Amino acid sequence: MSDTTRLPVAVDAMGGDRAPGEIVAGAVRARDELGVEVVLVGRPDEIGDTGGLEVIAASEVIAMDADPGRSVRTMKDSSLVRAAEAVRDAKACAMVSAGNTGATMASALLRIKRLPGVGRPAIATPIPCPGAETPTVLLDAGANAECSAEWLVQFAQMGAVYARQRYGIEDPKVGLLSIGEEPTKGTPLVKETHGLLAAGDWAAASGGTFVGNVEGRDVMSPDVDVVVTDGFTGNVVLKTLEGGMRSLVKAILASFDTNDDTRAAGEVLIPALLPLYGQLDPDNTGGALLLGLNGPCIISHGSSSATAIVNAVQVAVEMVDGDLCGAIGRAIRPA
Amino acid sequence: MSDTTRLPVAVDAMGGDRAPGEIVAGAVRARDELGVEVVLVGRPDEIGDTGGLEVIAASEVIAMDADPGRSVRTMKDSSLVRAAEAVRDAKACAMVSAGNTGATMASALLRIKRLPGVGRPAIATPIPCPGAETPTVLLDAGANAECSAEWLVQFAQMGAVYARQRYGIEDPKVGLLSIGEEPTKGTPLVKETHGLLAAGDWAAASGGTFVGNVEGRDVMSPDVDVVVTDGFTGNVVLKTLEGGMRSLVKAILASFDTNDDTRAAGEVLIPALLPLYGQLDPDNTGGALLLGLNGPCIISHGSSSATAIVNAVQVAVEMVDGDLCGAIGRAIRPA
Numbered sequence: 001m002s003d004t005t006r007l008p009v010a011v012d013a014m015g016g017d018r019a020p021g022e023i024v025a026g027a028v029r030a031r032d033e034l035g036v037e038v039v040l041v042g043r044p045d046e047i048g049d050t051g052g053l054e055v056i057a058a059s060e061v062i063a064m065d066a067d068p069g070r071s072v073r074t075m076k077d078s079s080l081v082r083a084a085e086a087v088r089d090a091k092a093c094a095m096v097s098a099g100n101t102g103a104t105m106a107s108a109l110l111r112i113k114r115l116p117g118v119g120r121p122a123i124a125t126p127i128p129c130p131g132a133e134t135p136t137v138l139l140d141a142g143a144n145a146e147c148s149a150e151w152l153v154q155f156a157q158m159g160a161v162y163a164r165q166r167y168g169i170e171d172p173k174v175g176l177l178s179i180g181e182e183p184t185k186g187t188p189l190v191k192e193t194h195g196l197l198a199a200g201d202w203a204a205a206s207g208g209t210f211v212g213n214v215e216g217r218d219v220m221s222p223d224v225d226v227v228v229t230d231g232f233t234g235n236v237v238l239k240t241l242e243g244g245m246r247s248l249v250k251a252i253l254a255s256f257d258t259n260d261d262t263r264a265a266g267e268v269l270i271p272a273l274l275p276l277y278g279q280l281d282p283d284n285t286g287g288a289l290l291l292g293l294n295g296p297c298i299i300s301h302g303s304s305s306a307t308a309i310v311n312a313v314q315v316a317v318e319m320v321d322g323d324l325c326g327a328i329g330r331a332i333r334p335a
Numbered sequence: 336m337s338d339t340t341r342l343p344v345a346v347d348a349m350g351g352d353r354a355p356g357e358i359v360a361g362a363v364r365a366r367d368e369l370g371v372e373v374v375l376v377g378r379p380d381e382i383g384d385t386g387g388l389e390v391i392a393a394s395e396v397i398a399m400d401a402d403p404g405r406s407v408r409t410m411k412d413s414s415l416v417r418a419a420e421a422v423r424d425a426k427a428c429a430m431v432s433a434g435n436t437g438a439t440m441a442s443a444l445l446r447i448k449r450l451p452g453v454g455r456p457a458i459a460t461p462i463p464c465p466g467a468e469t470p471t472v473l474l475d476a477g478a479n480a481e482c483s484a485e486w487l488v489q490f491a492q493m494g495a496v497y498a499r500q501r502y503g504i505e506d507p508k509v510g511l512l513s514i515g516e517e518p519t520k521g522t523p524l525v526k527e528t529h530g531l532l533a534a535g536d537w538a539a540a541s542g543g544t545f546v547g548n549v550e551g552r553d554v555m556s557p558d559v560d561v562v563v564t565d566g567f568t569g570n571v572v573l574k575t576l577e578g579g580m581r582s583l584v585k586a587i588l589a590s591f592d593t594n595d596d597t598r599a600a601g602e603v604l605i606p607a608l609l610p611l612y613g614q615l616d617p618d619n620t621g622g623a624l625l626l627g628l629n630g631p632c633i634i635s636h637g638s639s640s641a642t643a644i645v646n647a648v649q650v651a652v653e654m655v656d657g658d659l660c661g662a663i664g665r666a667i668r669p670a
Contacts, residue, residue, distance in 0.1 A: 130586030142514060145522050179477055179570040187480050187567050216571040217578030232522050233571055235514040236551040240572050241579050243552030248583055251465030251611050258607040265600035272593040276586050 009316045010092035013042035014061040014079040015099020017303050020047050026309025027053055036317050042079040058082040068102030084111035087295040094296035094316035098304035105143055108290055108297040117333035119151040120144050121292035124162050125238055128279045132222035134167040142235035149192040152228055153202050157331040158291040159226035160208025165322045169225050175214030177229035206331035283308040286315035343372035344651045345427035348382050349396040349414040350434020352638050355382050361644025362388055371652050377414040393417040403437030419446035422630040429651035433635035440478055443625055443632040452668035454486040455479050456627035459497050460573055463614045467557035469502040477570035484527040487563055488537050492666040493626040494561035495543025500657045504560050510549030512564035541666035618643040621650035
């Protein structure tokens, strides 16, 4: 299955709560199970046994809680900066990191750089919809705390292209997150964006259909495929759902532990609940994507396991093989 | 138990998806079960049997989807406007409505009016935290799509007073919703508000301790008692949680229905799950409160049952008896 014409995927071996162990194990598994080339980036002595994978040496590591902007400016030999440079210098086709999210964005933005015409890159995060075949793509999930209406329109274009390529949704339904369905609801930014999305020909090259304003309750529903919002609101939504789901699942499992009868009943139900658990497990989503750059950058969650890295590498090669970045470039600035 | 010194609670008989039937039934039950005076507001012929409750006649009804501002300006004989006037004219001590949320706010703001010094009223909504004794108070949950830092500081003051009076939390932990714990994270509004909450003596009269920025994942956790945010973000958070919880519960119940074994196991578990279900049922929260006015205004959810109205009336009299509005007035503008 090895495709010798594709460049390797650069995996930041030092990023994530479980780095380098789980990250390296995931990279090795990705090569073996997916048959794709992977190159590790990081400190060779800490990586240890690479399982035969090549290593791009980088002497510095940006900590999970470091200041993103300053770290990327000052730590030029960090694994994150070197991974982004590998994409820039055509030594890798895409990058994957479970490290500091802000520093991943900053490295990718500064080294891989934006596609022509893109105002700002956006983080596109898949939100699982229980019972539905495909997740909802939420963007921006945190790259830009403040946005202009023009950027939000580009997020709609990028989100539509991504939903089609990643999830096979031919004509994605694109909604604008607000606090009521009426075009008059929301902040001035939302109202201005609504006007542009409703009236404009933004979808001429990207495809996708604007379904109007959507509300928080629609994010986890199959009624909309792409939800567009600013990075502040999007990040709050993402983390609210993560916290709410975790809290509810914990309470339900505690109910299962009430007495011997409920414990026995719980054991019967676990297999029936596994598919749902799998759908909600962030290790299985393949990670978030930073859209709008000259190469795919996958942002895996901080607690990524080896399985999460395998899935992230798979998404990376799918996006490379489908020329996601080219399609986004054409959607933003039609020929 | 009847307290003859307290004015009756005005209940908008025409507001809500299940009005007037469930609303009137709830008002009658509130009188019988709580021993409090209740007055209905609405069309006498549609209300029908009042169970002996007095009725303030109002000939108009503001529809659930009507434009709030215009409706309240033009429908001066609507049940919502008349209910607010009953509070203003000292014919009622508080108002309860399950009707059009925007029109409820507008009626209350225009007729009951703000407490001296209050910039804007805010909707305070209890967010249940599974496993915790008390919910988190989220405000503003939708009254003001755009806010100033000064208003957000007042929301912190009002939220602290409310959390103490309603839930008995002596020194409420107050968090500011952002996208990272660091004071540098978030929008300019959030950063400015962080500075005021961290440095100022805002809590001198309200009580409460600022615990810094919190994230979406903290909203449904017991780590914070009051979460302050603008009405756009707050409303998105509230509806995102509603939708996410509903979606997850539906998927779990579908898993229970997999086969005969899981159905039998599910029946064993239902009693153990009932307390959690009860905690999450919006009929049991007592509704949201519009804080900052000269009298309590309870906003019940649109699908309120009779039980929701009983709980809303109970919250109303608790807030009246504890002089919530007086305490908020002193917190905002200390003597």
